[in-house]
Amino acid sequence: MSRHFVSVEGLSKTFPAAGEDLVVFEDINIGIDKGEFVCIIGHSGCGKSTIMNVLAGLDAPSNGSVIMDGKEVSGPSLDRGVVFQNYSLLPWLTASQNVAFGVKARWPQWSKQKVLEHSHTFLEMVGLSHSLDKKPSQLSGGMRQRVSIARAFATSPKLLLLDEPFGALDALTRGIIQDELIKIWSETHQTVFMITHDVDEAILLADRILLMTNGPHAQVAESVTINLPRPRNRATIINDPNYYTIRNHLVHFLVNRSEELSGVSQADKTATQVVDPTQGPDAGSSESSQSVSTDNVATDDTEMPLKNVAL
């Protein structure tokens, strides 16, 4: 486990309740490698946000631990940048000041000039060089989220946590910002852990998608490797022969199996299954399997037991 850049080990969260305690999720094991983009998908109430808060150090798990870069996560840190769903910009500061807020916290010894230049570089990356001096209230939702993303990237965290960053945006804006996120990510190669509800978004962005069963007693049931070639593009990715194989697999999981699996016995639950939908039995059921080439073989190197999943 420890050879992953980030490893989440045996994580569980229990809320005390009258009668029996409420176990939101239990025995979550996740490994994230450096430079990897991992998305996590699950229904509401499976504890995704709690996992993210534990990773951020904002919440403490009931059991288990998170180790990043050889050190246990015990509180919030600048090493882990967070982009919240509701942007969390400070409304009394301008866009530029909001990013500079992060930069100053990261490098307190920097001169004002350097902080400003660095902040502006990242605001330019997200296409906001014309709105540096606007307050968040003067910006649209999409622009606010861009500022928030710029702030997170500007502090160069070792791990970037995105909590449904595009959840509150309309579809068109969402697409544009996804493109921007891909652009920045391919320039910086941040390690990213992202929560999303959007299957297409996850396929577009992720190297790997973690699928969670429904809570309570939620689990990470599968780790789906996305082998679609990069750079990916929103417009052309759907033409990839494997796109719908992966998509169908994910949707099938979310619609049917996330519920079924939430009831399986303790013994079966503990292992996350590594899946590449473009390989194995379920791929055979799809036309697109004809075009699967050997270079699409899953190279996921988690230590978890590799099984073929029959769907």
Added chain:
Amino acid sequence: MLSSLTMRSALLSMVLLVVGLGIWEVLNQPPEASGAMTEYEMLMGGVEDEARVPPPSVVLAHAWSELSDPFYDAGPNDKGIGIQLAYSLYRVLTGYFAAALVAIPLGFVIGMSPLMYRALNPFIQVLRPISPLAWMPLALFIIKDSEQSAVFVIFICSIWPMLINTAFGVANVRSDWVRVAQTHELSPIKTAFLVILPAAAPTILTGMRISIGIAWLVIVAAEMLVGGTGIGYYVWNEWNNLDLSSVIFSILMIGVVGMLLDIALGMVAKLVQYEE
């Protein structure tokens, strides 16, 4: 449209003012002297056998003469309106800023710590509804100085709105913003100054605005009690002199200064206001 609304409202205000003053003027005319005055009437200064409220023309004439020399000082009982107001303002601002110095940090502590909130809340709830003037005898006894007792009364009446609003503002800072501070590893001091203070500033300023209003209300009553100087003393002194035009004039001045104080605080509040 807006300018025409402004124009029309200004016009209406003027009409109301003129009508109001007109009615007041007409109702308070001295009766016509019917025939020659008797020797007694001449000695008494006229035919009126009954004191009446001076009409606005008399008040305005008096106001003009007072305002054209506001800072004259002709002894303890005869000082210009400017001097009297300056004394009152000095007391109000001293007590008010002393209260801010205590209330804002204490409000911060109460707002940040549920323990302190629960521990101090009973005291606040009992002390807050006490009329500030009720403290006066105790203040006079302990402080042994009427001037400082008045300042103390201002202090004690301005502290509550500021304290409660600061605590409320600090306690209700959006948790997202606190999380931003946490994920950026800000120290508690930096979090307080860079995140919580600006976030709570509009609420704190609302408390400060309520406080200055209350302080200005209370100073008049306090000065009526302690005497010597100040606008409250001036009102009472002119009542004792049976100079009603001075009383009405000073009432108007109290209103004008109170309005100016509120406008000043309103402008400061605008500076720290933010839109979410």
